[in-house]
Amino acid sequence: MSTKKRHRVTLMQVAEHAGVSRATASLVARKSPKISKDTREKVLASMSELGYVYDRVAANLRSQTSTTIGIIITDVANTFYSELLLGVHEELERHGYTVFLGTTFDSVDNQERLISTMLEHRVGGIILCPVSSTSTETVNRIKTLDIPLVLAVRELPNLDFDYVGLDYTQGAQMGVEYLIKKGHKRIAFLGGRPQSSTWHQRIKGFYQAHEIAGLTVDPSLIIDSPPTREGGTEGVKNIIQHPNPPTAIFCFSDLIAFGAIIGLRKAGITPGEEMDIVGFDNVPETEISYPPLTTISSFSKQTGMQAAKLLHERIKDNQKETQKIILKPEIVIRD
Amino acid sequence: MSTKKRHRVTLMQVAEHAGVSRATASLVARKSPKISKDTREKVLASMSELGYVYDRVAANLRSQTSTTIGIIITDVANTFYSELLLGVHEELERHGYTVFLGTTFDSVDNQERLISTMLEHRVGGIILCPVSSTSTETVNRIKTLDIPLVLAVRELPNLDFDYVGLDYTQGAQMGVEYLIKKGHKRIAFLGGRPQSSTWHQRIKGFYQAHEIAGLTVDPSLIIDSPPTREGGTEGVKNIIQHPNPPTAIFCFSDLIAFGAIIGLRKAGITPGEEMDIVGFDNVPETEISYPPLTTISSFSKQTGMQAAKLLHERIKDNQKETQKIILKPEIVIRD
DNA sequence: AACATTTGTTAGATCGATCTAACAAGGAGG
DNA sequence: CCTCCTTGTTAGATCGATCTAACAAATGTT
Numbered sequence: 045m046s047t048k049k050r051h052r053v054t055l056m057q058v059a060e061h062a063g064v065s066r067a068t069a070s071l072v073a074r075k076s077p078k079i080s081k082d083t084r085e086k087v088l089a090s091m092s093e094l095g096y097v098y099d100r101v102a103a104n105l106r107s108q109t110s111t112t113i114g115i116i117i118t119d120v121a122n123t124f125y126s127e128l129l130l131g132v133h134e135e136l137e138r139h140g141y142t143v144f145l146g147t148t149f150d151s152v153d154n155q156e157r158l159i160s161t162m163l164e165h166r167v168g169g170i171i172l173c174p175v176s177s178t179s180t181e182t183v184n185r186i187k188t189l190d191i192p193l194v195l196a197v198r199e200l201p202n203l204d205f206d207y208v209g210l211d212y213t214q215g216a217q218m219g220v221e222y223l224i225k226k227g228h229k230r231i232a233f234l235g236g237r238p239q240s241s242t243w244h245q246r247i248k249g250f251y252q253a254h255e256i257a258g259l260t261v262d263p264s265l266i267i268d269s270p271p272t273r274e275g276g277t278e279g280v281k282n283i284i285q286h287p288n289p290p291t292a293i294f295c296f297s298d299l300i301a302f303g304a305i306i307g308l309r310k311a312g313i314t315p316g317e318e319m320d321i322v323g324f325d326n327v328p329e330t331e332i333s334y335p336p337l338t339t340i341s342s343f344s345k346q347t348g349m350q351a352a353k354l355l356h357e358r359i360k361d362n363q364k365e366t367q368k369i370i371l372k373p374e375i376v377i378r379d
Numbered sequence: 380m381s382t383k384k385r386h387r388v389t390l391m392q393v394a395e396h397a398g399v400s401r402a403t404a405s406l407v408a409r410k411s412p413k414i415s416k417d418t419r420e421k422v423l424a425s426m427s428e429l430g431y432v433y434d435r436v437a438a439n440l441r442s443q444t445s446t447t448i449g450i451i452i453t454d455v456a457n458t459f460y461s462e463l464l465l466g467v468h469e470e471l472e473r474h475g476y477t478v479f480l481g482t483t484f485d486s487v488d489n490q491e492r493l494i495s496t497m498l499e500h501r502v503g504g505i506i507l508c509p510v511s512s513t514s515t516e517t518v519n520r521i522k523t524l525d526i527p528l529v530l531a532v533r534e535l536p537n538l539d540f541d542y543v544g545l546d547y548t549q550g551a552q553m554g555v556e557y558l559i560k561k562g563h564k565r566i567a568f569l570g571g572r573p574q575s576s577t578w579h580q581r582i583k584g585f586y587q588a589h590e591i592a593g594l595t596v597d598p599s600l601i602i603d604s605p606p607t608r609e610g611g612t613e614g615v616k617n618i619i620q621h622p623n624p625p626t627a628i629f630c631f632s633d634l635i636a637f638g639a640i641i642g643l644r645k646a647g648i649t650p651g652e653e654m655d656i657v658g659f660d661n662v663p664e665t666e667i668s669y670p671p672l673t674t675i676s677s678f679s680k681q682t683g684m685q686a687a688k689l690l691h692e693r694i695k696d697n698q699k700e701t702q703k704i705i706l707k708p709e710i711v712i713r714d
Numbered sequence: 715a716a717c718a719t720t721t722g723t724t725a726g727a728t729c730g731a732t733c734t735a736a737c738a739a740g741g742a743g744g
Numbered sequence: 745c746c747t748c749c750t751t752g753t754t755a756g757a758t759c760g761a762t763c764t765a766a767c768a769a770a771t772g773t774t
Contacts, residue, residue, distance in 0.1 A: 052524070095523060095524075097495075097498050097499060097524060098499045099440075099499065099501065100496075100499040100500050100501075101436055101439065101440055101499075101500060101501045102440055104436065105434075105436055105437055105440060111500075112479075112500070119465075120455070120461045120464050120465050120468065121458070121461055121462055121465045121663070123456070123458065123461075126455045126456055126458075126461045127456055129455050129480075130454075130455050130456045130482075133455065133480065133482060142479055142481075142496050142497070142500055143479065143480050143481075144447075144477055144478065144479060144480075145464075145468065145478050145479075145480040146477075146478075147465075147468060160432075161435075161477050162477070163432050164432060164433045164434065164435040164436075165435050165436060165446075165447070165477055166434065166435075166436045188430060189387070189430075189432060273663075302666075302667045305667060306666065306667070328456070328608075328664075329663075329664040329667060329668075331637075331641070332637045332640060332641070332664060332667075332668045332669070333664075333667045333668065333669065334667070334668065334669025334670075335669075
């Protein structure tokens with residue numbers, strides 16, 4: 045948990061070696077234009093001779109600044125989140141931040157612990173993909189400390205934070221409308237947890253599409269399950285065993301859809317022929333899956349990039365009005 | 380790039396509020412048993428009343444310790460690496476480290492920059508998946524500073540560092556032997572960069588399998604390409620256009636294999652029937668790909684966990700002898 | 715020539731914690 | 745009663761940087 049270190053070369057030693065003061069050496073390290081060419085070169089020479097490494101931690105402490113930010117996601121192994129992470133990472137590294145990573149696996153305790161650790165490490169801001177049942181206190185703790193916070197993917201109701209997400213309702217509606225247009229009348233909704241805002245938004249779209257088409261939803265075809273591939277495989281069993289099974293499944297996520305495909309195959313049902321499936325997220329794997337998965341693109345990398353941009357802006361000015369960016373979904377049809 | 384922060388509540392203020400000295404408050408923060416129950420409770424009460432947040436950065440500076448480690452990988456969006464990251468992350472968080480993430484995209488410059496940043500942030504250790512053409516100076520810089528370093532996936536020749544990887548030679552040999560056993564006599568090797576040690580090791584296994592079976596390798600069937608899906612799609616064109624095409628392809632990685640599958644389909648060739656394919660890594664997507672991909676499991680998550688363990692041990696004792704852990708590959712046959 | 719301004723440099727205090735060594739207070743042992 | 749030990753607490757120095765304000769030296773202005 046902690047490491048003893050050999051003494052580093054300090055600015056003090058550099059200054060002594062170059063025959064200048066600490067302050068001057070510090071100004072050189074910070075590329076101040078106030079330093080004459082001569083002294084600058086002298087100091088730089090001493091730095092490289094002694095193998096000096098700038099101590100950003102000490103510098104940040106003194107100057108009350110931070111060059112780090114924290115990103116908290118649900119699961120790195122889920123490509124939706126790793127794409128999002130990629131977007132955040134690219135955008136923030138360009139601005140010189142170093143990124144602390146944390147993964148919650150959808151556990152409140154983990155999330156709480158990660159936030160604490162990051163605050164203790166003086167992050168300059170946090171991008172949070174909150175777990176389903178995040179409490180108001182959790183995020184307010186960050187707000188009280190005046191640490192910029194941007195929410196992504198899941199919105200927390202009635203809280204005034206920057207947010208980047210997708211119009212999940214519209215996405216779900218598009219997916220279900222596509223299935224209805226193909227002639228399906230009994231459609232299941234598989235996966236996700238009813239506690240989460242993203243689930244509610246999708247369910248809403250699911251109902252809306254039915255309503256517009258003049259169909260009624262059979263509530264017994266709404267099956268919730270953990271938002272993992274295993275969750276999909278397990279959950280689809282309820283659909284297979286249903287006394288009056290549906291002809292198509294709209295899945296909470298691609299991950300669920302992949303799980304469902306595996307589950308259907310195990311039961312001897314050919315996905316895509318005997319049972320139509322639509323996913324959500326358009327993760328990279330959809331390109332190589334079989335049957336090719338029709339899905340709703342949720343632009344995870346874009347989400348990450350936008351969140352990073354919002355965070356960057358908020359770090360520059362913590363007083364500005366909060367922004368909510370809602371990306372528009374697109375349907376990706378693969379037949 | 381840097382953030383002004385409001386003043387935090389400090390231990391000084393907590394001490395004043397509780398009517399004790401800074402030192403006592405500090406001992407309470409560190410859960411020292413030398414503090415009497417009465418004072419401890421008094422101080423803890425003041426802490427929560429004032430909303431105190433421990434400043435690990437200041438603490439680490441004074442005590443010359445670190446509670447962070449850096450992990451540098453090639454690409455988060457590549458599931459091989461995100462699984463590895465997951466392993467590292469789980470293991471090190473258990474020991475109380477916070478993780479700095481960096482991705483190189485296989486660029487020496489990025490790698491150099493990332494290492495610098497991490498050293499500047501006083502990481503307690505680094506796990507590095509080095510880019511193909513990593514120079515000796517790069518890693519020696521870390522060694523000179525006495526910062527524990529563990530290499531993963533790619534080994535750097537003649538350098539004495541802890542290392543976790545796979546027996547890539549044996550893995551490639553297993554894959555090619557499987558194809559030969561199925562009756563293939565002309566087999567292509569697709570993807571990867573000849574600069575990297577992992578490429579050499581796989582090529583060696585590729586040749587060995589041929590030799591054992593009494594077959595000769597046609598060097599014109601060895602096609603290199605960037606280790607990405609796009610690289611696979613591009614590279615496979617050379618195979619399709621070959622005057623005397625092979626009947627099977629052994630791919631550098633699953634990613635390459637997926638790219639090759641897409642490329643073959645585009646050219647109207649049915650992968651799995653007209654052209655046999657074997658991948659390498661056993662990334663999660665292989666389960667849902669079509670045709671089901673036979674592949675060599677390279678246990679990326681295990682690799683990450685082992686690397687994290689080695690790093691943890693080395694942080695505890697930087698003098699101990701270096702260890703090289705070579706995991707054994709397994710073939711995963713999906714027909 | 716006298717004064718104001720700019721330019722480059724610096725000593726000393728400071729960020730928020732820990733470390734060192736010293737110090738009271740209380741009890742045990744002679 | 746005095747000494748020795750233990751237990752709990754603390755003042756002052758310190759980690760490696762930056763900040764403030766002050767200061768010579770060089771330059772510009774009248």
